[in-house]
Amino acid sequence: MSETRASIASARSIVVKIGSSALTSLIGGLDVGRLNLLADALEARMRAGSDVVVVSSGAVGAGLAPLGLTHRPRDLATKQAAASVGQLALAHAWGTSFARYGRTVGQVLLTADDIARRTQHRNAQRTLDRLRALHAVAIVNENDTVATTELRFGDNDRLAALVAHLVGADALVLLSDVDGLYDGDPRKGGATLIPEVNSPEDLDGVVAGSGGALGTGGMASKLSAARLAADSGVPVLLTAASDAATALTTADVGTVFAARPHRMSARKFWVRHAADTQGALHLDAGAVRAVVDRRRSLLPAGITAVGGRFYGGDVVSLVGPEDRPVARGVVAYDSTEIEEMLGRSTADLPADMHRPVVHADDLVAL
Numbered sequence: 001m002s003e004t005r006a007s008i009a010s011a012r013s014i015v016v017k018i019g020s021s022a023l024t025s026l027i028g029g030l031d032v033g034r035l036n037l038l039a040d041a042l043e044a045r046m047r048a049g050s051d052v053v054v055v056s057s058g059a060v061g062a063g064l065a066p067l068g069l070t071h072r073p074r075d076l077a078t079k080q081a082a083a084s085v086g087q088l089a090l091a092h093a094w095g096t097s098f099a100r101y102g103r104t105v106g107q108v109l110l111t112a113d114d115i116a117r118r119t120q121h122r123n124a125q126r127t128l129d130r131l132r133a134l135h136a137v138a139i140v141n142e143n144d145t146v147a148t149t150e151l152r153f154g155d156n157d158r159l160a161a162l163v164a165h166l167v168g169a170d171a172l173v174l175l176s177d178v179d180g181l182y183d184g185d186p187r188k189g190g191a192t193l194i195p196e197v198n199s200p201e202d203l204d205g206v207v208a209g210s211g212g213a214l215g216t217g218g219m220a221s222k223l224s225a226a227r228l229a230a231d232s233g234v235p236v237l238l239t240a241a242s243d244a245a246t247a248l249t250t251a252d253v254g255t256v257f258a259a260r261p262h263r264m265s266a267r268k269f270w271v272r273h274a275a276d277t278q279g280a281l282h283l284d285a286g287a288v289r290a291v292v293d294r295r296r297s298l299l300p301a302g303i304t305a306v307g308g309r310f311y312g313g314d315v316v317s318l319v320g321p322e323d324r325p326v327a328r329g330v331v332a333y334d335s336t337e338i339e340e341m342l343g344r345s346t347a348d349l350p351a352d353m354h355r356p357v358v359h360a361d362d363l364v365a366l
């Protein structure tokens with residue numbers, strides 16, 4: 001068995017994301033039978049000693065039938081109304097299912113903002129850690145009723161990858177209605193399963209198509225979430241929910257994505273993937289070489305212009321001379337302060353401005 005599969009099979013802490021397509025159908029709504037089988041597999045893994053966090057889609061799908069809707073709505077307000085009805089049913093169904101084992105569930109609804117802001121990020125982390133310490137299973141979903149279009153996560157695949165990093169998980173399992181990644185859309189026929197993705201070249205020529213009637217992101221969002229997790233050091237298994245029992249025991253099923261050998265620090269991961277940028281610093285070519293190639297801190301001498309209004313502690317985009325973002329970082333000063341420092345060497349600045357504008361530890365090249 002491959003090293004990646006072995007690491008997923010033995011992971012101490014796992015995030016398992018279950019897609020709408022695996023839990024709901026347009027005609028039947030929420031499928032409690034399928035949900036019970038998933039809870040069985042999740043409970044077995046917990047009893048074998050692993051910590052599990054569940055990211056469950058399906059709120060919109062579960063809310064359609066009770067509202068008399070026969071297709072997934074396109075407009076945001078109806079989707080949010082369906083999600084508010086469906087989330088209640090979904091959380092209740094998970095609660096009832098795990099109660100068969102005497103296991104308590106906790107509902108955790110997150111928006112992109114919660115992950116993007118450092119304080120909320122820490123709060124979410126603490127809640128998830130405490131639920132785990134109390135032997136309860138967290139059932140996470142996007143907070144669909146308050147998230148607006150701009151605030152929405154790409155979808156729950158991305159949310160699951162962010163949560164995996166948030167809780168320091170050792171593996172991410174994505175369960176869908178398809179048994180892995182194919183080189184083309186399997187609904188069109190003639191596509192071949194790719195069992196293992198070890199490097200970006202393994203994805204050459206792969207066509208990731210759209211999802212089903214109830215899913216949102218399709219294969220493209222699973223691929224980008226899998227790469228996000230794998231790049232940050234978390235191995236990923238993608239398979240069908242009907243194979244959950246195998247996925248959560250031997251991991252000998254579906255497609256696995258090998259993790260990068262070194263896990264990115266939690267702070268760098270947040271800067272790179274989760275935080276919203278509040279403004280921009282424009283750099284000259286020498287500063288780009290220093291921060292991107294030599295991994296140095298950013299000093300005022302290499303900054304040519306400031307874009308937007310921001311404060312010390314915000315995440316900003318570092319933009320090269322060709323107007324292309326080259327890095328992101330946590331800025332040490334307010335934008336108004338940096339305007340006074342532009343192009344000046346550190347020695348010419350007052351003593352309280354000798355810290356780098358962005359410290360190398362807070363800086364991630366793109």
Ligand SMILES: Nc1ncnc2c1ncn2[C@@H]1O[C@H](COP(=O)(O)OP(=O)(O)O)[C@@H](O)[C@H]1O
Pocket residue numbers: 018019020021022057175176177178180181182183184185186187206207208209210211212213214215216217218219220
């Ligand atoms: N290259 C591909 N490999 C596998 N599945 C693909 C591919 N391209 C498109 N798909 C489709 O993506 C669907 C899964 O995405 P989606 O419906 O969003 O699932 P979920 O609800 O689990 O998030 C599958 O049903 C499959 O038909």
Ligand SMILES: N[C@@H](CCC(=O)OP(=O)(O)O)C(=O)O
Pocket residue numbers: 018019020021056057058059060061083141142144154155156157211214215216217218
């Ligand atoms: N938060 C939404 C799901 C969004 C989503 O990403 O769905 P899916 O592609 O099925 O994982 C819901 O619960 O309906």
